[in-house]
Amino acid sequence: MNALEHQLHYPLADALPAPAQTLAVAPGIRWVRMPLPFALDHINLWLLQDRIDGQDCWTLIDCGIASDATRALWSRLFDEGLDGLPIGRLLCTHNHPDHVGSAHWLQQRFHAPLWMTIGEYMQARVLSSRLPGADAQATAAHFRRHGIAPGPLLDEIRERSGNHYAALVPAMPEHFRRIRDGETVAIGGRLWRVVVGLGHSSEHAALYCEADGLLISGDMVLPRISTNVSVWELEPEANPVDWYLEALDRFESCREDTLVLPSHGRPFTGLHTRLGQLRAHHAERLEAMMAACRREPHSAAQAVPAMFGRAFDAHQLTFALGETLAHLHSLWYAGRLRREVDADGVVRFAA
Numbered sequence: 001m002n003a004l005e006h007q008l009h010y011p012l013a014d015a016l017p018a019p020a021q022t023l024a025v026a027p028g029i030r031w032v033r034m035p036l037p038f039a040l041d042h043i044n045l046w047l048l049q050d051r052i053d054g055q056d057c058w059t060l061i062d063c064g065i066a067s068d069a070t071r072a073l074w075s076r077l078f079d080e081g082l083d084g085l086p087i088g089r090l091l092c093t094h095n096h097p098d099h100v101g102s103a104h105w106l107q108q109r110f111h112a113p114l115w116m117t118i119g120e121y122m123q124a125r126v127l128s129s130r131l132p133g134a135d136a137q138a139t140a141a142h143f144r145r146h147g148i149a150p151g152p153l154l155d156e157i158r159e160r161s162g163n164h165y166a167a168l169v170p171a172m173p174e175h176f177r178r179i180r181d182g183e184t185v186a187i188g189g190r191l192w193r194v195v196v197g198l199g200h201s202s203e204h205a206a207l208y209c210e211a212d213g214l215l216i217s218g219d220m221v222l223p224r225i226s227t228n229v230s231v232w233e234l235e236p237e238a239n240p241v242d243w244y245l246e247a248l249d250r251f252e253s254c255r256e257d258t259l260v261l262p263s264h265g266r267p268f269t270g271l272h273t274r275l276g277q278l279r280a281h282h283a284e285r286l287e288a289m290m291a292a293c294r295r296e297p298h299s300a301a302q303a304v305p306a307m308f309g310r311a312f313d314a315h316q317l318t319f320a321l322g323e324t325l326a327h328l329h330s331l332w333y334a335g336r337l338r339r340e341v342d343a344d345g346v347v348r349f350a351a
């Protein structure tokens with residue numbers, strides 16, 4: 001636990017749902033945890049009691065990667081943990097594999113509609129299909145352009161990224177029901193407002209219930225780790241740090257006593273404290289990037305140690321480089337850095 005975490009409050013203390021079990025977090029809302037085979041080793045999913053077309057059911061928020069382990073846990077939950085009720089609707093906050101990977105499998109089982117923003121749904125289809133521009137070649141070219149020289153590391157990045165998304169999201173439901181920013185979605189007895197935010201993914205949807213002070217924050221606000229904010233090969237000119245900071249502002253109007261249900265970590269209160277911490281984190285990282293680029297022009301790969309204070313392996317580097325580049329882009333868009341493409345084809349940022 002880091003020092004910042006002490007400023008937040010965890011009403012459930014250390015309680016966690018056991019594998020294939022649920023834990024009530026509010027009336028009609030149950031917490032499910034699914035394992036992930038990454039450094040970030042779990043995702044939180046939420047089951048909301050619902051009634052759709054006259055039938056009692058659950059609306060499920062996010063669903064876990066497509067894996068044998070996830071499917072086995074879901075099967076146990078369906079048998080034992082859901083009061084015999086079906087999943088009547090699946091709502092995915094965004095396209096990342098831990099949130100959407102099992103959607104196709106669940107839909108085949110329950111024929112429940114998938115609710116998503118159009119940006120997230122379409123991006124999931126593109127990435128899952130490995131279309132040109134979203135494939136291993138494109139990833140390798142992106143990393144090459146941002147300072148990873150041809151060699152074993154670049155080969156490993158190409159190899160890893162080639163199948164990464166499609167392995168975790170092998171298929172997507174062929175239809176979806178669009179949710180839009182500001183739309184109100186009735187789930188069970190509650191009204192939830194869709195709060196779209198950019199920066200972490202294309203069109204991330206969080207859900208806020210003003211009446212009960214509940215925020216299903218997806219990956220936009222997490223208690224312990226900062227949300228990944230990266231420039232990816234599909235959108236190489238993106239400015240996700242600024243977009244993410246704008247998205248954080250949208251949560252300021254939430255109630256002071258809001259209980260945040262995040263996709264990773266534990267439910268917490270102290271949302272406004274956390275928003276301040278996240279802003280401070282990015283401000284500090286931006287100044288670290290400025291300091292590095294004042295010493296000499298930096299490619300994103302060169303700037304990774306200044307950003308994180310350490311080096312990374314190939315898997316971690318894909319996220320670290322994207323996040324470093326995101327901060328360099330913020331400074332570039334603000335006119336504090338200029339961008340130069342050198343004779344070796346590598347992009348460097350200079351103060």
Ligand SMILES: [Zn+2]
Nearest residue numbers: 094096200219
């Ligand atoms: Zn995510």
